[in-house]
Amino acid sequence: MEPYRSRVVEPIRVTTREERERFIRAAAYNPFLLPAEQVMIDLVTDSGTSALSIAQWAAMHGSDESFTGSRSFERFAAAARSVFGRRHVIPCHQGRAAEHLIAAAVISPGDVVLANTLFATTRQNFEEAGATCRDLPIAAALARDGAHPFKGNIDLEALEDGLRAAGGRVRLVVLTVTENSRGGQPVALANIRAASALCRQFGVPLWLDAARVAENSYLNVLRDPACRTMSARDVARETFALVDGVFMSMKKDGLGNVGGLIALDDDRWAEAILVRLLVSEGIPAAGGLAGRDLEAMRVALEEMFDDDHLAYRVEATAFLGERLADAGVPVVTPFGAHAIYVDGRQFCPHLTDEQLPAWSLSVAFYVHAGVRGWETGNVMRGRQDPATGQWRWPELDLFRLAIPRRVYSASHLRYVADTLSDLYLRRETITGLRFVYRPPALPQFIARFEPV
Ligand SMILES: Cc1ncc(COP(=O)(O)O)c(C=O)c1O
Structure with missing residues (x-):
């Protein structure tokens, strides 16, 4: 059970798949460039997104x-x-x-x-x-x-x-x-x-x-x-x-x-x-x-050290992780406390590293369910050798679903788990992406992409 109750609420704008296809195209297939209003459940980060207490x-x-x-x-x-x-x-x-x-x-x-x-x-x-x-x-x-x-x-x-x-x-x-x-x-x-x-x-x-x-x-x-x-x-x-x-x-x-x-x-x-x-x-x-x-x-x-707060947080994250694991989604285990991470390469085995599997998954999941997460993989951590042009990819190409503190309910997390599990069943429909623009530092925030 959430160890808090809400006294102020922020409405979520429910969008359609067609709208989201349009939104992500306008954002150059970079979920960071989406206006927050176009996101139904925002798991891009647990940073700066907490609900403040009374x-x-x-x-x-x-x-x-x-x-x-x-x-x-x-x-x-x-x-x-x-x-x-x-x-x-x-x-x-x-x-x-x-x-x-x-x-x-x-x-x-x-x-x-x-x-x-x-x-x-x-x-x-x-x-x-x-x-x-x-x-x-x-x-x-x-x-x-x-x-x-x-x-x-x-x-x-x-x-x-x-x-x-x-x-x-x-x-x-x-x-x-x-x-x-x-x-x-x-x-x-x-x-x-x-x-x-x-x-x-x-x-x-x-x-x-x-x-x-x-x-x-x-x-x-x-x-x-x-x-x-x-x-x-x-x-x-x-x-x-x-x-x-x-x-x-x-x-x-x-x-x-x-x-x-x-x-x-x-x-x-x-x-x-x-x-x-x-x-x-x-x-x-x-x-x-x-x-x-x-x-x-x-x-x-x-x-931040309140035991009820921390116990619920670990429980809620595990709830999301276990529901995904039960559906066969390749999640990183054991689960941490702030996020669930999905293996992009295993989710999208039909995509090569150059086609940015975890990033492509993040875009597909936004279109599918209106949920925004964060890639911590090939886009964020890949490095190109300036001499040879060869890419070095990180060991893990991950898609992170970070849970803001004291913001979403168990019902929101159930929606996330069920829609991502559903996408997993039709994972071969996920299209790969490639860079159109890659800035030299911290590329994830302003890079632009196009479908392969
Ligand atoms: C482990 C860790 N260190 C440092 C930072 C940077 O903190 P900030 O976003 O407040 O600049 C982050 C942000 O996500 C982080 O996760």
Whole structure:
């Protein structure tokens, strides 16, 4: 059962298949370019799309919008210091702003960044600052199925080798919890502990991309017998104690429509980040956010660890995943908390990698049911060798159905499962697509396509 009830509703405009065919053609077969009004159920992201709680709205109404030193900032900073256990708390407008600030402040050309799996914007920001980024997922993460409970883990042997081989060039190690590229898989607290010990041994800071740290902590409670008697908040507290710094988009687990933060102890890094913040985001007591945004973030730091909220979230995601799996749809397992991922290549075996199976599936599903999801596969992660023109495709070409927090009901999710299962029965009708325009960075947002 949803542990909330609705007091404000937003009507959904019901569209026909003919309308949707017209809409997607006008959007150059890129679901990102569709006006939201043309989408019936929007599972493109769980980021910035949460329904705010009554407590968040109440706090926003009581915000202080003073230019600097506002009560809202003081309250937010006190709450964040207590959650993250760090002296410096730096707000900014969203996760990638935090990544950009860290990249601009501490990364130099020739540096190396090691990670379990960096999110696309993190990688882009660090690479643009001159770093070489290496993802070191465990082998189990590369398979669509399987029962490994912590497919988000970093490969500890590869981490040790990487730390040794790159010597002093490793600027930082990042654990993305949960990872968001191969299924929303959690990282085990034990893996974080072991990675932390290795980083300390080599004198390299360990950072957390904490966008979904509450869900990661809750999945540890469910899946690791050693965490069973802990709350999600306990696991998170222990997680934060094992790392040197945290950057976090507050638009995911942070239940905000906007916002991000950096939390750390290192005075020199904090000073360098603050200098960049002043240039590109705003003053240290706001980070470009309004007082009301800081209030929404402050309340969310409390609400995001609520066990009822987290239990329902994991349950709802599993409901969608299981219904799809029962219909034979090739979904990534085990299920994470924020999304269900479908294997595009297995769903559309008649399409080649060049015909962009998961992207083509996302377009076909929009036309079929009015549901929008996000491809995290060949379009988002494929790379073309500039010398040979050869494409390198990611191990998994996935279509992600991300579930906004506190927005859709079980009935909406049933509609999604049933219509996608129905499309699976007629999957050979899905037409492949090819690029008409591919921008050099983060192509998914503005690329254009045509049917093959
Ligand atoms: C794991 C992870 N890190 C960072 C980001 C970037 O955050 P934002 O969208 O707030 O810039 C995202 C966004 O989806 C993410 O999933």
